[in-house]
Amino acid sequence: MINFSEVYKRYPNNYEALSGLSFHLQEGEMAFLTGHSGAGKSTLLKLIALIERASHGQVIVNNQNLTRLPKRKIPYYRRQIGIVFQDHNLLQDRTVFDNVALPLIIAGEKHREIGRRVRAALDKVGLLGKERNLPIALSGGEQQRVGIARAVVNRPPILLADEPTGNLDPELSREIMQLFEQFKQVGTTVFIATHDMDLIQTLPYRQITLDSGRLAERGL
Amino acid sequence: MSFFNFSLKNHLLRHLQVMLFSLGQLWRQPISSLMTIIVIGIALALPAGLYILLHNVDKVSGQWDDATQISLFIEKNTSSDRAYALNKELQKWPEIKETIYQSSSQSLEEFRQSSGLGALLDSLPSNPLPAVIIIHPAENNLREDAIGSLLARLESLPEVGLAQLDMEWLQRLRSLNKTAQRGITILGLLLSLSVLLIIGNTIRLAILNRESEIRVIKLVGGTDAFIRRPFLYTGFWYGLLGGMTAWMTILISMGLLNGPINELSKLYGSQFTLNWLAGSLFLTLPTIGLCLGILGAGLAVSRHLKAIEPQ
Ligand SMILES: Nc1ncnc2c1ncn2[C@@H]1O[C@H](COP(=O)(O)OP(=O)(O)OP(=O)(O)O)[C@@H](O)[C@H]1O
Numbered sequence: 001m002i003n004f005s006e007v008y009k010r011y012p013n014n015y016e017a018l019s020g021l022s023f024h025l026q027e028g029e030m031a032f033l034t035g036h037s038g039a040g041k042s043t044l045l046k047l048i049a050l051i052e053r054a055s056h057g058q059v060i061v062n063n064q065n066l067t068r069l070p071k072r073k074i075p076y077y078r079r080q081i082g083i084v085f086q087d088h089n090l091l092q093d094r095t096v097f098d099n100v101a102l103p104l105i106i107a108g109e110k111h112r113e114i115g116r117r118v119r120a121a122l123d124k125v126g127l128l129g130k131e132r133n134l135p136i137a138l139s140g141g142e143q144q145r146v147g148i149a150r151a152v153v154n155r156p157p158i159l160l161a162d163e164p165t166g167n168l169d170p171e172l173s174r175e176i177m178q179l180f181e182q183f184k185q186v187g188t189t190v191f192i193a194t195h196d197m198d199l200i201q202t203l204p205y206r207q208i209t210l211d212s213g214r215l216a217e218r219g220l
Numbered sequence: 221m222s223f224f225n226f227s228l229k230n231h232l233l234r235h236l237q238v239m240l241f242s243l244g245q246l247w248r249q250p251i252s253s254l255m256t257i258i259v260i261g262i263a264l265a266l267p268a269g270l271y272i273l274l275h276n277v278d279k280v281s282g283q284w285d286d287a288t289q290i291s292l293f294i295e296k297n298t299s300s301d302r303a304y305a306l307n308k309e310l311q312k313w314p315e316i317k318e319t320i321y322q323s324s325s326q327s328l329e330e331f332r333q334s335s336g337l338g339a340l341l342d343s344l345p346s347n348p349l350p351a352v353i354i355i356h357p358a359e360n361n362l363r364e365d366a367i368g369s370l371l372a373r374l375e376s377l378p379e380v381g382l383a384q385l386d387m388e389w390l391q392r393l394r395s396l397n398k399t400a401q402r403g404i405t406i407l408g409l410l411l412s413l414s415v416l417l418i419i420g421n422t423i424r425l426a427i428l429n430r431e432s433e434i435r436v437i438k439l440v441g442g443t444d445a446f447i448r449r450p451f452l453y454t455g456f457w458y459g460l461l462g463g464m465t466a467w468m469t470i471l472i473s474m475g476l477l478n479g480p481i482n483e484l485s486k487l488y489g490s491q492f493t494l495n496w497l498a499g500s501l502f503l504t505l506p507t508i509g510l511c512l513g514i515l516g517a518g519l520a521v522s523r524h525l526k527a528i529e530p531q
Pocket residue numbers: 011012013015016017035036037038039040041042043044
């Protein structure tokens with residue numbers, strides 16, 4: 001589903017954030033992306049979301065070669081990927097409902113369908129009662145769950161998360177991880193960058209570990 | 221077919237939603253929106269108002285188009301047969317549309333009637349008035365230089381004592397009007413450009429204000445067209461409302477001017493009323509406004525949207 005081969009990423013300041021990276025993620029697989037701060041985790045996810053482009057090598061996601069994807073096709077490509085951020089990136093002047101509805105509105109979904117799907121997504125993250133609230137009226141964990149609802153509302157085959165539990169206490173973090181597991185169970189490919197080793201040691205999923213932009217040796 | 225209808229309806233509905241959403245956004249910041257709209261309105265009203273004035277001057281001078289005429293006073297010693305023949309000859313000139321021959325006795329009769337000095341005239345031993353040929357130049361010969369050379373040719377005829385151009389001031393007014401027209405066109409273009417810049421700048425600020433929102437929309441798969449649309453509609457509303465404001469500004473100004481002008485034209489015994497093109501301006505000003513609005517917004521959007529990418 002996600003296939004990196006010999007991928008290099010050099011930023012405009014000539015810093016090489018990723019060097020010769022190759023790995024493969026199966027369809028429906030759930031995996032963690034770990035590594036020290038500055039190892040290149042966010043950079044890797046940005047390549048998948050086409051926020052950045054690889055300087056060298058090939059990235060193939062859902063059978064699409066990202067190196068060759070023209071700019072005008074990027075929006076349609078991104079609709080296949082749900083992205084969750086540490087700082088949730090919610091629109092502060094829109095209600096929870098409107099935030100979650102955004103991907104559906106963009107895709108030109110019908111009005112009735114939007115209402116149905118937004119409520120289903122909010123139900124899944126346990127926020128059905130808060131759809132009329134503004135994000136500011138929610139706790140950090142609740143805001144994170146709104147971000148997750150927005151990422152999954154149009155049922156993308158791939159779900160990316162960059163430190164989704166970074167600001168949360170262990171209890172909430174575990175709840176969020178359980179949420180991600182539920183999406184894996186319905187066939188979504190889930191890829192989560194995280195620092196939270198204590199949490200993921202208890203979970204039976206693959207870890208892809210970066211060390212200064214390279215794949216760390218297995219078992220390290 | 222039914223699918224097409226459905227998706228077309230859906231599409232129009234979506235546009236309508238964005239259009240109303242953009243209007244709502246203006247409404248949410250009434251003071252700053254109003255100020256922008258008024259500035260646009262004034263910038264559009266100014267050239268339009270001047271254009272109206274000019275149009276009216278043109279209309280007035282148009283009423284006197286036939287008034288451009290040359291009076292040829294025939295030498296006293298020219299026989300009336302010769303004068304009559306000269307009249308016939310002049311009618312064949314291409315520069316001349318028509319002539320009116322007025323014998324000296326007709327001149328006398330006219331003078332008697334218009335002056336009321338009949339008794340005095342009757343007491344004169346002979347008719348002191350010359351025969352007159354009144355010449356209306358051909359329409360394409362009304363320009364100042366053409367009239368001038370016609371006048372010179374007529375004056376050099378041996379039978380002619382005096383060739384007198386009436387309404388020279390009308391010619392001057394016309395050429396003045398032309399100059400003014402060009403000035404207003406330039407002014408109009410400059411002010412349109414400033415409207416373009418005002419709207420462009422307003423939209424630029426709106427884009428910067430919603431920078432984070434634009435990033436999020438791009439991240440979840442919003443196309444450029446989707447992101448552009450509300451800003452174009454914002455420009456559309458600014459332009460449209462600005463154009464309507466311009467129209468109202470002119471409406472009010474003309475209302476204030478109408479009384480004094482009617483009085484003035486009554487004093488001059490003229491039928492003149494101020495025609496301020498209400499109907500056509502009602503369409504023109506908002507149309508120009510919204511075109512400028514969409515164009516200004518489009519320029520701002522194409523310049524500033526590209527720079528905003530998700531990080
Ligand atoms: N836009 C950029 N321009 C230049 N260098 C960058 C840019 N973004 C990231 N880097 C550098 O690339 C390296 C990897 O950054 P990245 O954000 O991918 O690390 P990370 O593994 O996500 O770290 P963290 O765990 O702290 O989030 C860092 O050294 C960072 O300074």
